[in-house]
Amino acid sequence: MNILFNLSLAISVGIIIGFIGGGIKSIIKKSYTKEKIDATKRLLDKISNILKYIVLFLLAQGLIWCTYFLILSIIDPSSSEYANNVSELIVAVLTVISIIFAFFEFLRRTDK
CATH class of the missing domain: 1.20.5 (Single alpha-helices involved in coiled-coils or other helix-helix interfaces)
Incomplete structure (x- = not known):
C-alpha cells in the first residue's frame, strides 16, 4: 500500500x-507554419481513428464480461458480491477510458 x-x-x-x-x-x-499545423491535424486524425477502435473494442469486452458476471451472480448467489465488485471495477475503468476518448475528440474537433 x-x-x-x-x-x-x-x-x-x-x-x-x-x-x-x-x-x-x-x-x-x-508561431507555427501552415504545414506544421496541417501535419499536426493529420496526426491527430490518425490517432483519433486508432483510439476510436481501441475504445470500441474495450467497450465490447466490458459488455461481455459484465454480462458474464451478471449471469454468474444469478447462477451462484454466493459469489454475487464478488461479481458485483468486479463489474463495478470494469465499468469504472471503461468510464475513465471513455472520458479520455471524449476529451481527445473534443480537442480534435475544436481545432477545425
Whole structure:
C-alpha cells in the first residue's frame, strides 16, 4: 500500500509541475507554419481513428464480461458480491477510458 501511495503522490506532483509548466508555456506565444499545423491535424486524425477502435473494442469486452458476471451472480448467489465488485471495477475503468476518448475528440474537433 505504501508503494501505491508513493506512486500516486509522484504522479500528483508530476501533474502539478506539468500544469504550472504548461501555463508558463502558454504565455509564451509561438508561431507555427501552415504545414506544421496541417501535419499536426493529420496526426491527430490518425490517432483519433486508432483510439476510436481501441475504445470500441474495450467497450465490447466490458459488455461481455459484465454480462458474464451478471449471469454468474444469478447462477451462484454466493459469489454475487464478488461479481458485483468486479463489474463495478470494469465499468469504472471503461468510464475513465471513455472520458479520455471524449476529451481527445473534443480537442480534435475544436481545432477545425
